Amino acid sequence: MPELKGVDGLSEPLLRLYSSLAGENPWVEFLTVLRRQLHASFATIILTPPTARTPAIVVTPGVPDFEIGAAVKHFSKDPFVGLPEGRVLTANEFVGREAYRQSCFYQQYVASYGIEDIMGLDLLAKSGFQMRMRICCGAGRSGFTEEDKQWLGYFVPHLRAALDLYERFEIEKGEENIYDTAVEQLSVGSILLDGSGAVIRCNLIARNLLEQRDGIRLVNNRLAFSDTANERSFRDFLRASGPALTSRISFMQAERHSGKPSLGIIARRLTMPPSLKLGFCPAIAVFITDPQQQAGVTGAAVANVLRLTPMEAEIAASLANGLSLLQISEVFGITQNTVRAHLRSVFSKVGVSRQSQLVQRVRTSVSGLIVQMSSGSGAPRRRSRQGAPLLHSAGAGQDRPQVKQTRRLSHVP
Template sequence: MQPCLTLESFSDLLGHLYQGPMENIPWVTFLNQLNLQLHSKYVTFILRPPSAHVDGLMVNTTGSSSETTASYNKHFFALDPFVDLPNREVVTLASYVSNDELLQSEFYKNFLEPVDVFHILGADINTCDGAQCRIRISRGRNDQPFGDEEKTLLARFIPHLERSIKLHMQLNRIETERNLYAGAVDQMAVGTIILDETGKVLQTNQVAERLIQEKDGIKLVNDGLQVGTARDTQEFRRLVKQSLLSQKSSNPSVVEAMRVQRPSGRADLGIIVRSVPLSTWSEGKQCPTVVIFISDPEQQSSAPQEIVRALFDFTPAETQLAMLLANGLTLDEASEELGISRNTSRAHLRSTFSKTGVTRQTMLVRLILRSVATLG
């Protein structure tokens, strides 16, 4: 059966293709629709071809099992004759391997035949950013071979698929960088809360989420924030409103600070309210408009001891003492925590002074808290 692609069908498929990078499984809707349009058994998109060192990353249409993907990655990719195709050119397996050669091959007998695949249509896309992608469309041995109509239809989508791949790569880089920076802020024990143009919460990091859940000085009410006392909340809302006005008027970023009392009597929270500059082409609602930074003086340093030890060449005992001091304990309290005498603690402290070049305990604490150890 020859494919019949109306303008409406083409537009629908194209929409799914460009929506692909935002799906949980990229391009799965487009691939399933293409599978139906071409009356094929499977459509497979290989975003990362497998090698001897890494597994491939594949997106399969309904019907292709994870076991099939795993077996291809581990063994059969090395036997696959349908690879390294001319860039962006749609070709068939029959143009590479004769039917008789294919039927006698181990690749067919052990991989294709068990899933009833014989006819394959495909194209490779090698982008300027280094992506090496493959799309493969399969039919069974008793099905109609792929002809010029199917090749022409797939060729129409190849330039769009390449653009969509580039969008996917860019979004993936942005997401990776965002997660990296968010993780660094979490490690530094700084809470971050992002508000939209109405002052409602868009996003929180782990530290801020913990503080909100505790409801001790800051809490979430109807998607908005309440802090400290009624007077604190009034001042906080004034600062947020000022930041919102600053952002809407395209003024330089406004930064305001305040302290917030906690009902539990624990140390006050420190809060920074800052407007978020919009990019030139920002538009629409629910854009990041104001960011709230929160510091909790009672949050202990989460710097891994092995990293502190490696950075400053401390002994295990010196590292334990330094970490307790960095988390606010006095020398006597740290000695009791470690079960050692004050004289032993003082000897460890002198040794850390010698190794770091500092002369006071406060300087040692500041050195550790400002080091990259907190990012470990």
């Protein structure tokens, strides 16, 4: 059993658990420490969103990505599932040592890795999000002890809290992806500034406009305007303070010395909790529009906002971009009758009866998302049948936005 005191006991795993959640590789450092302190061969976390039949993410430090196929292939054969929620058990005691070794899962998969026993823990979040932890010991050990199980049990309340935090982080990432998609498909550059006016991040459209240094540019990571009047107006906007200015919006045009049409600039203050006003967080959103860039609606943005199927969303987006039914049928290789059938379904879901109404709804809904996000109210969250937010992650449904993640899929159960 690992020592329970100092950085070699509970302190280091807990530190790694919480510090990794917001990083690029959540869970990895925690599992690495857990494996070392339990003298285990592998330590794995399996995450499954609500209603999903297969795991979305399997994290096993030190396992190459190319072995992902073997892991997924054998998941359905594992008899070591359905553990009492929150209770630490081993495969030898839950399934039975001999019964486990006679199972197809053990004989076709586990035995080849020389695994003697597996210690497991299953947790279920309020939203239905599931976590399975599996720690494997090799043939050099007789199995896990009661002290090992007790030690892992100390982490149960912390893992519950970590699971809740992880789910919230992933939801926020999903909302951020929806926002970015909506802004970019409207050909709008977006820039986030902190309270001092320093740039925190900007999307690709804004980055390209700033690199042109035509009317607006970056100087020491701050926005600078070529026109002195615009520069003065923007500095006054940054210096303004007070609770009454929380929702203040500044409109201006950035004249370009190249002679191209002026850029449209909208700057808006974001609502911040008092505790974060001195920290490194978004305080101002700046949107830039270039009259020479034509905005086009994408199917992905429409699907996210209006909750349509991929094909329905593509048809709705194509109509909003000015295509006729005949052109849509040619683009997607389907008959006009099929296009009309999809369109009737779209009308029913969106609550309109004419194409002109649908086009207006598509454009106002997608552009309205930008205003909603910039005002701090957040993007609409998808919810399960029980009303809990769903994690935006692969494996949780084909129509959910994909989240950029670093995934390691395991070859161990």
